[in-house]
Amino acid sequence: MAIANTRSRYGTVAMTLHWLIALAVLTNICLGLYHADFIPDNAPPDMQKFAFQIIQLHKSIGLTVLVLSIARLLWRLVNPIPPLPDGMSPALRVVAHATHFLLYVLIIAIPLSGWALVSASRLGLPTPYFGIFHWPNLWFLADLPGATKHALHPTLALTHTVLAWSAIVLIPIHVLGALYHQFLRRDDVLKRMIPGTKVAEPA
Numbered sequence: 001m002a003i004a005n006t007r008s009r010y011g012t013v014a015m016t017l018h019w020l021i022a023l024a025v026l027t028n029i030c031l032g033l034y035h036a037d038f039i040p041d042n043a044p045p046d047m048q049k050f051a052f053q054i055i056q057l058h059k060s061i062g063l064t065v066l067v068l069s070i071a072r073l074l075w076r077l078v079n080p081i082p083p084l085p086d087g088m089s090p091a092l093r094v095v096a097h098a099t100h101f102l103l104y105v106l107i108i109a110i111p112l113s114g115w116a117l118v119s120a121s122r123l124g125l126p127t128p129y130f131g132i133f134h135w136p137n138l139w140f141l142a143d144l145p146g147a148t149k150h151a152l153h154p155t156l157a158l159t160h161t162v163l164a165w166s167a168i169v170l171i172p173i174h175v176l177g178a179l180y181h182q183f184l185r186r187d188d189v190l191k192r193m194i195p196g197t198k199v200a201e202p203a
């Protein structure tokens with residue numbers, strides 16, 4: 001299978017980045033929601049420790065999404081994607097392009113907002129990236145006075161939550177779109193993102 005995209009399908013680089021990012025984003029949504037909704041503030045020490053480990057894992061996975069998403073965006077700039085199939089209505093084309101654009105924005109903006117959130121935390125906890133090295137905080141936030149950080153925290157936390165919920169809404173729309181192509185239109189749109197599948201060459 002080709003490394004680069006062709007007119008008819010995605011190459012191995014684009015497919016690998018797509019499925020790795022998808023898996024990491026879904027995992028992080030689950031970890032984030034679990035941390036926010038199932039661990040009470042007054043949880044016993046054992047559970048607090050578990051919550052801390054969950055959020056450290058969440059940070060490492062999220063920062064990986066940031067790196068992979070920047071790589072994906074750069075790859076897309078130098079290696080254009082196969083076009084949407086002929087015969088799609090203009091309205092559906094707009095929906096498809098808008099969904100893809102917003103998903104690109106979110107996979108960059110969600111981890112950036114999380115990074116900003118922990119950088120501006122008054123607790124100053126380190127981010128040991130999968131226990132391998134310490135991921136730095138954003139200096140322009142980490143160096144702010146404690147009172148300013150305290151004032152910023154709710155806005156940054158809300159931004160991270162709203163962006164994450166936008167992804168929770170958009171991802172099912174994206175998946176439904178892929179299933180619509182596969183089972184109703186019966187074209188190659190989903191197949192061209194799945195390794196090892198055969199797709200028709202454009203005329």
Ligand code: HEM
Binds near residue numbers: 024029107164165
């Ligand atoms: C694709 C990447 C990411 C996704 C999908 C994601 C998703 C989420 C979600 C759904 C929540 C729960 C929000 C709520 O219901 O209040 C959350 C919380 C949180 N996230 Fe992320 N996140 C990502 C990346 C990051 C990164 C890179 C960091 C930091 C380096 C981070 C730090 C946090 C923290 C500290 C919380 C807890 C906030 C609080 O306790 O109020 N996240 N995230």
